[in-house]
Amino acid sequence: MTPLLQVILVVLGAPLLVGMMRQVRARLEGRAGAGVLQPWRDLRKLVRKQPITPDGTGWVFRMAPLVLAATALVAAAAVPLVSTESMAGVSDLFAVVALLALGSVTLALGGLDTGTAFGGMGASREMTVLALVEPTILVSVFALSVRADSTDLGAIVGYTAEQPLTVVSPVSLLAAAALAIVTIAETGRIPVDNPATHLELTMIHEAMILEYAGPDLALIEWASAARLSVLLGLLASLFAPWGIVTAGAGVVAVLVAMVVLVVKVAVLGALLAAGEVFMAKLRLFRIPELLAGSFVMALLAVAASFFLA
C-alpha cells in the first residue's frame, strides 16, 4: 500500500517542492517571488496547450517525456520514503539508479532526435555528466550496503533506523557528502547546471528540452521535479531515517511518517535553494573535478567501512 501512497505524495508534492525552492531563492535575492503554487499553475497552462510535433522528429521524440515520467513514477514507488516496506525486486539501489539513468537517456535521445544543435549539445553534456556520476553513486551505495549486507534500499534504511548512531560514523558522513554532490549533478542544480538559464553556452537540461512544448513539456517539467523530490527524499531516508515506518504500521503512524517526510524534504530543498543563492555555476569542464572529488569521498567511505569496522 505504501508504494502507492508515496507515488501520490510525489505526484502532488513535487511541483510544490520546486515552487518552494524558487520562493526561497526569490526571497533571499530580494524578490517577491511567484508563490509556491506557481509550478502547478504552469503545468495546468501547459497541459491545456496543443501538442506540437517539430518538423523531422519521430517516435523517439514523442516517447521520451512519457518514459522519463514513467521512470520517475516507478522510482517514487520503489524508494523507501514513508515506509521501509518496499517493492522487492525493484527497490534495489542499483535498479533505482539505473531506472533514473534510463529516464535521462530517453530525454537525451529526444534531444538528439530534433537534429538541432541545441538538442545535440544538451544530450552530449547530459550523457557526459551521467557517465561521470555513475561511479560515485555505485561506490557510495557500496559503502552504505556493507553494514546492512544488502543493496536493497528498504534494508539499508531499516538498518539505519534501528541503529541511529551509525549516521554519525565516517562512512555515513562521507557517503552523504558524495551522494549529495551527485544528487545535485543528477537533478541539474547549481553548480552543475542552472535550471533557470537559457544561455546556450551553459545549458544542459534546458538545451535538451528546447523543442518540447505543451503537454510534453508539462510531463518533462513534472518528471524533473519528481526526480528531485525522490532523490532528496532518498537522501533524507538514508541519512535521517527517523519517523519512517516499518511494515505493518498503523494508519496514524503512516500519516505521521508522511508529514515527517514532507518536512525533511522541504528542509533539504530549502537548504539546497539557499546554497544556490551563494554559488555560481561551474564551467562545464570544471564539473569533472567536482565529480572526481565526490568519487574520492565515496571511495574513502568504502575504505572506512572496512578498516574502521
Add this chain to the structure above:
Amino acid sequence: MTGSLFVAALAVCVVTTVAALVVPSWLRSAVTGWGTAGGGALGVAAGASTLAGGRWAAWLPEVLPLAGVRLSLDPLGGVFVAVTGGVAVCAGIYAVGYARESGRVVQATLPLFVASMLLVPAAATVSTLLVGWELMALTSLLLVLAEHAHRAEVGRAGLWYAVMTHLGFVAILAGLAFFAAGAGGEAFDQLRGATLSPAARNVVFLATLAGFASKAGIVPLHVWLPRAHPEAPSHVSALMSAAMVNLGVYGIARVGLDLLGGGPQWWWLVVLGVGALSALFGILQAAVSTDLKRLLGYSTTENMGLVLVGVGAAGFFGPGSALAALALTAAVLHVVNHAGFKTLLFLSAGSVLRATGTRDLDALGGLRSRMPYTTVLFAIGALCASALPPGNGFVSEWLLLQSLIHALPSSGVAGAITMPLAVGVIALSAGLAVATFVKAFGVGFLARPRGSGAESATESPPSMLAGMGTAAACCALLALAPAAVLPGLSAILPGAPAVSGQVALRLNGVLGTISPVLIAGSLVLAVAALLAVLRLISTRRVRRAARLWDCGAGPMSARMEYTATSFAEPLQRVFDDVLAPESDVDVTPVRESAYLVERVRFQARIPDRIEHRLYEPVLAGLKAVGRSARVLANGSVHRYLAYGFYALTGALIVLAVLR
C-alpha cells in the same frame, strides 16, 4: 542424445561447406545460410542437453595421426557450444539475404568456421583443442579477408589479425605443451590429476592467459580486434565478436579454474586487473569512436573485460564459496547476454552498411523513417548493451556488482582495496557505455540524414530482418526471464545454484533480490497510466507540426546537426590525458600574401594509445632490424661462401671448447 546432436551439428556444417562449393551461385547464399543456421540450432540443442545433465565423450584415434581426436561435453563447454550455436542461427539466417554477393570460398568457409568454434569447447585433449583453435583462426582469417579486393584496409586488418592470433596460438601451445609434459599426458583428465611445482603452474597459467586473452580482445592484446571486426562482413563480425572471443574466456576458465584447479590469489587479481583495464579502455575508445563497427568492436573488449572481472573474482574467492559461484554465474550470464546483444548490434550495423554504404556515424542519421525495423532492432540492442533496465545487460552486471559488493567483509585487505575499485570501474564503464550507445543510436539513426548514403537508404530484405529479429527475441527473453537460462548455467559448478527464483531472482548465500519482469512491468504500467491521465486532462489532442527553433535564421540544414564527433567532444576533453587525441591544423596562404588565407585544413584523430605506444615502437624496431640485416645479403656469392666458412669454423671452435 547429447552426442548425436553435437555430431549432427558438426556434420551439418561440413555438409553445408561441401554443398556451398558445388551448388550454383543463385542458390549458394540460401544453402550456406540455412545450413549454418541448422548447424547452429543443433549446437544450441547439444549445449542445452549438456546443461540439462547429458554427458558425452568420444575417442576417434584415426582422425588425427599420432594423437587422435578426443571430444567430451561437460557443462562449462556446453554453455559455449550453446552460445556459439545461437549466434550461428542468427548469423546464418541473416547471411541468406546479406551474403548474396560474397564469393564461393567465403561462403563455404562460414559453416566451417562455426564447426571449428563448436569443436573448441568440446575438445578433451591438448592436441584436439589446438587443432580446433588453429582451424578457427584460419577460417576466421579467410572470412575477415573476404572483401580485401574492395578496400585496402581489409588486408592490413587481416595481417594484424593473423599475426596476433598466431602469437596467441604460440603462447597457448607453449603453455599447454609444458603442462602436458609435466603431467605425463595430454588428455584433460591426466592434466587435472597432475602435480606440478608452483613455478611450473605459474608459467602454464600466465602463458595460456596471454594466449587466450589475446583471442578475447583483452588490453593490451586487443589491437587486432577493432581492426578485424569492422572489416569483416557483418555476419562474420557478429560471429567473431559474439562467439569467437568468448572462447578466450572459455580457455582461461578451463585452464585456470578446471585443469589447474584454481591457484594463488594473485593469478586472479591479475585476471581481474586486466579485465578492469580492458573494460575501461575499451569503452572509452568506443565512446569517442565514430566508425559504427569499430565502436562495436571496442565495446566487445569492454564486455570481455567485465566477464574477466567476474572470472577473476570467482577465482579470487576460491572454489566452493557462494560468492565464487555468484561471480562465475554473473560472468557466464554476461557472456550469454553479450552474445545476444552484440549479434543483434553487428547484424543491424551490417544492415545499415548495406543500405547506406558507410559505417561513419558522422555521415549517418535519419534512418528512423527510412529503415524503421532496423532502427527498432538496433535500439533494443543498444538498450541491452548500455546495461539499463529492462535490457539483459543490466541483469548480469547487477549480479556481478552483487558478487563484488558482498565480498568486502570476508576477503581481507587485498579484497578491501580491489573490490571498491572494481565496482568503480564497472560503474564508470557502465556510464560510458550509456553515453556510447546514446551516441550510436541517437546520431546514427535519429534526426536528419547527414550524408547522401543515409538519405537514399532503404530497408533490408526480410531474411536479414529475420536474423536480427531472432537475436532481438533472444535478448528479450534473457532480459525478462533470465530464470530460463540461469539453472542451466549453475550446472557449471557443483553445489546449490547461485541464483534462484522465477519472477524475482534471489541470490543464494547473500542478500539480494532483483526482478527484471517487475521493473519492466511497472514501467509499462506507469507509461499506460500517464497516457490515460494525459488523455483525460488534455483538452486539445490533435498534434500540430511546427518549425524547429532556428533562432530566426531560416531553416536548419543537416550540417548544423550535432555529429558523433561533436557528441563525444566533452568526454574526449575530460579524458584528454588518457586518450591523447591528435589534431593537425594546416593553413595554406594565397601565393601573393602570407596574411591572406586560402585554405585551412583541420584534421583530428584519436589513435589507439596502446597501439601507438606499445606496438609501433616494436614494429619500428623490427623493421629497422630487417633493414640492417639487408646489408648482410648484398648478392655477392663470395660473401655468402665466407659466411658459410666462418659459421662452420665457429661451430667447430664451440664444439672443441665444449667437448
